[in-house]
Amino acid sequence: MRCCSPPRPAWVPTCSSSTRSRRSTGPARAAGTGAWDWPPWRSRSRSRQRGSTIPAMLLPDAVCPHSTASPRLGPRAAGDEVHRRCCRGQPRELLPASCPGMAVPLGEPERGRAGRAGQGRTERGSAGQDGMVQGGAGPWDHRIIKVGKDPQGHRVQPAPTTTITPNPEQGAWLNNKGAWLSGNGRGLTEGGWLIGGGPTPRPRRVPLTSRAGNGGSGPRPLHGADRCGAQRGGACSALLCPRGWGGGGLATAPRGSPSPPPPARRGVPPPGPRVPRCPLHAPCPPVSPTSPVSPYPPYPRPPCPPISPHIPPPPQTPCPRGAAPPHLTPPPPPGVLPLSQAWGRAPRLPPSPLPAQRRAFSNNKILVELDESAGVATMKFKSPPVNSLSLDFLTEFCISLEKLENDRACRGVILTSAVPKIFSSGLDITEMCGKSTEHYAEFWRAVQEMWLRLYSSNMVTVAAVNGSSPAGGCLIALTCDYRIMAENPKFSIGLNEAQLGIVAPFWFKDTFVNVVGHRVAESSLQLGSLHPAPEAHRIGLVDELVPEEKLKDRATAVMQQWLALPGKGGTSWAVTECRNGDLTCVGGPGIEAGSCVSVGTGGVGGWEVGKLSKAVRAALGCEGCAWHTAGRSAGCAGRLPPAQLAVPALLSRAGGA
Numbered sequence: 001m002r003c004c005s006p007p008r009p010a011w012v013p014t015c016s017s018s019t020r021s022r023r024s025t026g027p028a029r030a031a032g033t034g035a036w037d038w039p040p041w042r043s044r045s046r047s048r049q050r051g052s053t054i055p056a057m058l059l060p061d062a063v064c065p066h067s068t069a070s071p072r073l074g075p076r077a078a079g080d081e082v083h084r085r086c087c088r089g090q091p092r093e094l095l096p097a098s099c100p101g102m103a104v105p106l107g108e109p110e111r112g113r114a115g116r117a118g119q120g121r122t123e124r125g126s127a128g129q130d131g132m133v134q135g136g137a138g139p140w141d142h143r144i145i146k147v148g149k150d151p152q153g154h155r156v157q158p159a160p161t162t163t164i165t166p167n168p169e170q171g172a173w174l175n176n177k178g179a180w181l182s183g184n185g186r187g188l189t190e191g192g193w194l195i196g197g198g199p200t201p202r203p204r205r206v207p208l209t210s211r212a213g214n215g216g217s218g219p220r221p222l223h224g225a226d227r228c229g230a231q232r233g234g235a236c237s238a239l240l241c242p243r244g245w246g247g248g249g250l251a252t253a254p255r256g257s258p259s260p261p262p263p264a265r266r267g268v269p270p271p272g273p274r275v276p277r278c279p280l281h282a283p284c285p286p287v288s289p290t291s292p293v294s295p296y297p298p299y300p301r302p303p304c305p306p307i308s309p310h311i312p313p314p315p316q317t318p319c320p321r322g323a324a325p326p327h328l329t330p331p332p333p334p335g336v337l338p339l340s341q342a343w344g345r346a347p348r349l350p351p352s353p354l355p356a357q358r359r360a361f362s363n364n365k366i367l368v369e370l371d372e373s374a375g376v377a378t379m380k381f382k383s384p385p386v387n388s389l390s391l392d393f394l395t396e397f398c399i400s401l402e403k404l405e406n407d408r409a410c411r412g413v414i415l416t417s418a419v420p421k422i423f424s425s426g427l428d429i430t431e432m433c434g435k436s437t438e439h440y441a442e443f444w445r446a447v448q449e450m451w452l453r454l455y456s457s458n459m460v461t462v463a464a465v466n467g468s469s470p471a472g473g474c475l476i477a478l479t480c481d482y483r484i485m486a487e488n489p490k491f492s493i494g495l496n497e498a499q500l501g502i503v504a505p506f507w508f509k510d511t512f513v514n515v516v517g518h519r520v521a522e523s524s525l526q527l528g529s530l531h532p533a534p535e536a537h538r539i540g541l542v543d544e545l546v547p548e549e550k551l552k553d554r555a556t557a558v559m560q561q562w563l564a565l566p567g568k569g570g571t572s573w574a575v576t577e578c579r580n581g582d583l584t585c586v587g588g589p590g591i592e593a594g595s596c597v598s599v600g601t602g603g604v605g606g607w608e609v610g611k612l613s614k615a616v617r618a619a620l621g622c623e624g625c626a627w628h629t630a631g632r633s634a635g636c637a638g639r640l641p642p643a644q645l646a647v648p649a650l651l652s653r654a655g656g657a
């Protein structure tokens with residue numbers, strides 16, 4: 001029996017044959033050994049360079065950390081509680097009978113889950129996660145078994161297994177979560193998921209009246225209370241619950257979409273015509289200070305982010321970011337629809353000649369400033385005295401990061417500290433003693449969550465280490481793409497756990513090894529060394545040192561350098577493959593017209609480009625493939641028409657890699 005995986009499993013492909021790349025020294029062994037103290041499912045863009053893969057997995061019941069069958073979680077009640085919360089994100093079919101989540105009445109979690117996905121609630125459907133498909137005998141018998149981005153560029157988390165059913169009355173399709181699908185049966189999409197091919201064991205029709213959620217691309221209230229698991233009596237996580245966002249102004253609102261209107265719900269008037277919704281105009285919802293069923297201890301939820309004064313109301317005003325000036329879109333080759341027009345979506349705006357638009361939101365412990373024109377956010381830790389990573393901090397960190405991840409205007413994040421001389425002191429030691437087992441489990445889950453989200457972020461992440469950074473603080477820096485440290489020798493960084501008499505978890509270690517190499521990591525870990533900045537630079541623990549006053553500028557420059565590269569920073573790609581391939585040739589800038597075919601990664605759920613290329617090249621034996629970068633939103637939002645997305649064929653020829 002498959003079980004829920006730890007905290008964020010829902011987007012893990014259920015196909016046991018699928019693989020995903022990951023860092024070479026990452027802890028895939030966790031599955032094999034039964035170790036459960038981290039969920040080894042994430043991939044990372046850098047991993048593709050290393051080329052290793054692990055099987056996608058849902059942990060079996062016996063090794064699920066949240067299962068009562070787990071011998072390591074302690075009292076049954078603790079396991080039950082966490083498991084119940086965790087498993088909320090899982091399709092019911094995948095939950096073991098022993099899962100306490102099964103006790104939640106049917107229908108309740110459905111609403112919560114669907115609403116969650118529909119809210120643009122994201123999993124890190126990193127660019128490496130794939131849109132693999134099993135299809136059906138009939139056009140509506142399909143199963144979606146992988147995940148990616150939706151047409152608006154939001155990463156979404158559909159259930160790994162989804163059946164869809166036609167709704168002839170409205171000429172469209174619904175899945176078993178009530179989400180709207182668009183397409184023509186050959187290239188149906190559900191919020192960006194391409195679906196097609198292969199039988200579904202038990203296709204299920206869902207009465208319209210029970211389709212409460214809208215996990216697809218149809219409109220829905222950003223913060224409707226009925227979307228909130230907490231409101232439904234189900235488990236509600238601050239991270240999962242749309243209300244936990246504390247305001248959707250910066251979050252996820254789909255822009256113009258060709259999707260059909262959502263189904264009417266009993267007692268709920270059908271919404272009017274779909275109006276492209278500007279997230280900046282989204283009304284700020286009431287936010288309750290606490291959520292009684294949140295898995296997190298009550299804490300003041302962050303206030304709604306202020307709507308920038310330069311964004312004019314009213315909501316009906318055309319979105320200022322809704323359409324690109326024509327001159328900014330390069331003309332496509334003759335006969336080829338630009339990606340951004342193929343599905344009628346607006347590409348991401350390149351830097352505007354207008355004054356820089358800056359937005360900021362803040363919670364208790366982290367200040368986030370987003371420079372929209374640059375596409376770069378700065379997350380400043382402001383939790384004095386030492387930015388210790390408490391449960392609250394970690395939670396706010398994840399929320400902030402995910403907000404940015406969902407924000408199409410943001411492609412990179414600089415992490416730094418607002419506390420003088422301290423980047424972060426690492427895990428809050430006070431969270432690790434004198435607390436309940438449940439608290440320990442929750443805290444540790446949050447630690448992992450922080451790492452996973454950061455590690456697998458689609459954004460470019462740069463750590464501007466402007467102070468000491470021991471242990472968990474060092475981990476944050478290690479988890480970023482690039483580390484710049486203030487060259488003050490009084491600042492030190494390292495995994496010093498050994499000095500505290502504890503052992504760095506192996507995923508701390510693996511992250512460390514990936515950066516500094518095996519031998520340096522070995523000796524440093526054994527000694528629990530804290531390396532002064534110059535030494536840290538020498539051993540490669542940080543990539544460069546700069547005077548503290550130049551740290552910000554340098555981080556910004558590095559960020560620009562990274563963002564200029566194709567494929568990073570959430571940039572979506574149209575993968576161009578390959579001579580004599582059987583896909584439709586679309587050509588594109590830098591691509592010899594007629595020689596390549598193109599697959600919009602946004603349309604296939606966020607394929608990791610390098611991996612796809614590698615797989616396709618291996619399968620087709622092609623040489624000289626080129627990439628066509630379409631820009632983040634253009635690539636995500638502007639997918640090729642289904643007819644041009646011969647992805648199943650591609651996948652089958654690529655062995656589903």
Ligand SMILES: CCCCCCCCCCC/C=C/C(=O)SCCNC(=O)CCNC(=O)[C@H](O)C(C)(C)COP(=O)(O)OP(=O)(O)OC[C@H]1O[C@@H](n2cnc3c(N)ncnc32)[C@H](O)[C@@H]1OP(=O)(O)O
Binds near residue numbers: 426
């Ligand atoms: C629960 C889950 C189950 C899993 C358990 C398994 C355990 C495995 C864990 C493995 C991974 C561990 C990772 C970690 O991150 S452990 C934390 C490691 N951190 C440190 O060792 C840092 C210690 N602190 C320092 O070195 C210095 O404080 C620092 C350089 C950061 C700043 O020095 P400064 O002189 O400027 O400030 P003070 O030392 O005077 O400290 C000011 C106050 O801050 C408190 N403090 C410091 N660090 C922490 C911390 N990590 N957590 C909580 N509080 C911290 C310090 O006590 C001072 O408080 P008071 O003013 O009240 O005394």
